[in-house]
Amino acid sequence: MLRNPLFIAIAAAVIALGTFVFVTDAPAYAGKSSETCANCHVMDSMYENYYHSAHQPWAECSDCHLPHDNIVNYYIEKGRQGMHDVYVFSTGQTPEVIRANEHSKQIIQGNCIHCHEDAVETIMMGAQPFDRYCWECHRNVAHGPRGASIVPYQDSNFYPVK
Amino acid sequence: MNTLKKYTTLILVGIIIVLAAVLTGVLIFIKNQPVEERGFQPLVEIAPMEPNSEQWGINFPNQYTTFLKTKTNNIDTTYGGSSQFSWLERDPRQVILFAGYPFSKDYNDDRGHANALEDVRATKRLNLNDEDPKHTPATCYSCKSADNPKLWSEMGMEAYDKMSFNEMTPNINNTIGCANCHEAGTMRLIVTNPALKEALEAQGKDWTTFTRQEMRTVVCANCHVEYYFAGPGKYLTFPWENGTDIYSIIEYYNELGFKDWDYPGTGTPTLKAQHPEYEFFTAGSTHYNAGVSCADCHMPYVRDGAAKYSTHDVHSPLLNPQQACGQCHTDTEYVVRRVNAIQDQVATTKIATEDAIIDAINAIKLAAANPNADQELLNQARQLHREAQFMWDFVSAENSTGFHNPEYALKILADSTNRARQAQMLAAQSVNDMSLLETGIYDKMDPKPTPAQ
Numbered sequence: 001m002l003r004n005p006l007f008i009a010i011a012a013a014v015i016a017l018g019t020f021v022f023v024t025d026a027p028a029y030a031g032k033s034s035e036t037c038a039n040c041h042v043m044d045s046m047y048e049n050y051y052h053s054a055h056q057p058w059a060e061c062s063d064c065h066l067p068h069d070n071i072v073n074y075y076i077e078k079g080r081q082g083m084h085d086v087y088v089f090s091t092g093q094t095p096e097v098i099r100a101n102e103h104s105k106q107i108i109q110g111n112c113i114h115c116h117e118d119a120v121e122t123i124m125m126g127a128q129p130f131d132r133y134c135w136e137c138h139r140n141v142a143h144g145p146r147g148a149s150i151v152p153y154q155d156s157n158f159y160p161v162k
Numbered sequence: 163m164n165t166l167k168k169y170t171t172l173i174l175v176g177i178i179i180v181l182a183a184v185l186t187g188v189l190i191f192i193k194n195q196p197v198e199e200r201g202f203q204p205l206v207e208i209a210p211m212e213p214n215s216e217q218w219g220i221n222f223p224n225q226y227t228t229f230l231k232t233k234t235n236n237i238d239t240t241y242g243g244s245s246q247f248s249w250l251e252r253d254p255r256q257v258i259l260f261a262g263y264p265f266s267k268d269y270n271d272d273r274g275h276a277n278a279l280e281d282v283r284a285t286k287r288l289n290l291n292d293e294d295p296k297h298t299p300a301t302c303y304s305c306k307s308a309d310n311p312k313l314w315s316e317m318g319m320e321a322y323d324k325m326s327f328n329e330m331t332p333n334i335n336n337t338i339g340c341a342n343c344h345e346a347g348t349m350r351l352i353v354t355n356p357a358l359k360e361a362l363e364a365q366g367k368d369w370t371t372f373t374r375q376e377m378r379t380v381v382c383a384n385c386h387v388e389y390y391f392a393g394p395g396k397y398l399t400f401p402w403e404n405g406t407d408i409y410s411i412i413e414y415y416n417e418l419g420f421k422d423w424d425y426p427g428t429g430t431p432t433l434k435a436q437h438p439e440y441e442f443f444t445a446g447s448t449h450y451n452a453g454v455s456c457a458d459c460h461m462p463y464v465r466d467g468a469a470k471y472s473t474h475d476v477h478s479p480l481l482n483p484q485q486a487c488g489q490c491h492t493d494t495e496y497v498v499r500r501v502n503a504i505q506d507q508v509a510t511t512k513i514a515t516e517d518a519i520i521d522a523i524n525a526i527k528l529a530a531a532n533p534n535a536d537q538e539l540l541n542q543a544r545q546l547h548r549e550a551q552f553m554w555d556f557v558s559a560e561n562s563t564g565f566h567n568p569e570y571a572l573k574i575l576a577d578s579t580n581r582a583r584q585a586q587m588l589a590a591q592s593v594n595d596m597s598l599l600e601t602g603i604y605d606k607m608d609p610k611p612t613p614a615q
Contacts, residue, residue, distance in 0.1 A: 119468060119469065122202055123463065123471070127349060128374040136453065
């Protein structure tokens with residue numbers, strides 16, 4: 001059996017991957033700790049101002065930034081966003097100001113409602129669709145008053161002059 | 163062995179059939195479950211355009227009880243608020259500026275929505291003598307009652323406006339209410355005033371395509387706008403065909419040759435501005451450009467237990483800045499100080515404008531009394547007086563002392579003052595008399611004017 005090159009290759013791969021996983025704490029990326037997101041320094045300011053915000057005692061990054069409608073969607077999106085961030089970071093394309101894109105905003109908004117459903121049901125549900133994001137008014141709740149904010153009021157093209 | 167194998171097959175087939183049946187049963191059960199509903203469950207059905215807000219209140223107790231507070235929320239701010247103070251007593255210059263027009267008799271600040279009907283019936287501006295061709299038309303009820311949407315849909319606004327105020331009175335039993343902004347059943351925000359629908363159409367806009375956030379501003383335009391009564395039928399019309407900014411509205415009135423009254427002594431065809439909050443706020447104000455709606459500040463979301471709802475106790479946000487401003491601005495004290503600074507500035511500038519217009523009126527009166535006056539120069543002076551006065555009134559009648567759009571307010575007042583002073587100079591030129599350039603007419607008046615009888 002030890003002579004079988006396939007066995008040797010597999011064993012080597014398992015040992016190498018095992019070491020990699022142990023050394024880099026890779027399983028953390030499958031978890032939901034916010035500290036893991038801050039492993040990467042481009043997330044420093046986001047983590048820092050989240051840490052001082054109202055949601056810090058209650059929510060982790062993933063509670064807002066990943067979908068919670070079902071477990072399959074959760075892990076698919078987790079993988080997709082992770083790969084996206086790795087790609088952007090390793091190819092040096094990280095933007096100066098990091099902001100949630102439309103796709104992300106939809107997820108975040110869904111999570112605002114997911115947790116605060118009882119409070120907002122008379123606002124959100126009805127014949128006329130609610131067409132704003134919660135944080136357009138509640139500007140400080142997620143990333144604090146000093147935050148590298150996700151707020152729209154700094155982006156002049158967010159609400160074009162009508 | 164063979165028999166066992168035979169049975170195995172049978173048992174397996176049996177298990178599969180049972181599983182399939184169970185699965186089918188579960189699926190049918192799930193499909194027949196009632197759709198899960200969240201949000202509002204109506205207790206009673208509201209008839210379309212139901213004028214009685216009490217009925218709506220059964221389904222929406224939070225909104226209705228806060229609406230009822232507008233009956234008694236008569237609290238003042240520094241420059242406005244919801245008490246009925248008299249503008250003519252607070253600033254007697256306005257007695258001069260509205261001379262010859264009912265606003266010089268009675269011009270009180272507005273109270274909350276629930277008082278609208280009582281207050282329109284009480285004002286001394288009404289002329290209830292139907293024999294008099296200048297009697298008050300039913301059009302004046304247009305923004306005072308939740309009966310209107312139903313009446314408009316039944317009889318049409320044209321027939322409504324042709325009636326007199328007196329004749330319409332028996333049909334009007336409810337003050338402003340739910341039906342003025344909401345569609346029964348769905349509670350969607352809707353345009354109910356036909357004049358607003360037509361004015362938006364004249365600009366090529368279809369309100370049914372607007373988002374909810376836009377509607378949270380547009381429903382206010384059912385009433386909080388500049389309007390006039392067109393033709394002998396007193397048809398309610400918004401002067402928006404050229405646009406909603408002040409210059410487009412002046413252009414519209416000039417093209418039409420419309421006037422509200424002739425100013426006594428000067429012969430100026432004068433205009434009265436109404437309450438152009440919508441036009442003012444949407445003219446590129448910083449809050450409008452940031453996507454803020456009227457309701458965001460005037461009807462902020464409040465909490466009652468676990469529920470959040472938009473308060474219907476509409477009043478000045480300066481009376482509840484923590485809720486009205488605090489949702490977006492963390493430093494509420496700072497922003498309130500800013501509002502005060504802006505309103506101080508606009509209020510002071512407004513008085514300077516009024517003084518300039520009064521000086522112009524004085525000069526034009528003297529020139530008009532002179533038979534040798536150059537009529538062309540005098541007419542130019544009258545036109546400038548007309549525009550200056552409308553521009554001033556556009557800021558003055560707008561209920562925010564400039565805050566809804568501070569830069570716009572100061573720009574309009576500056577332009578108005580400029581036109582008033584030009585009018586005065588032209589009047590002096592028309593009779594070649596330097597004494598008409600006298601200024602500070604109001605300051606020298608003793609005693610100050612009192613409301614006309």
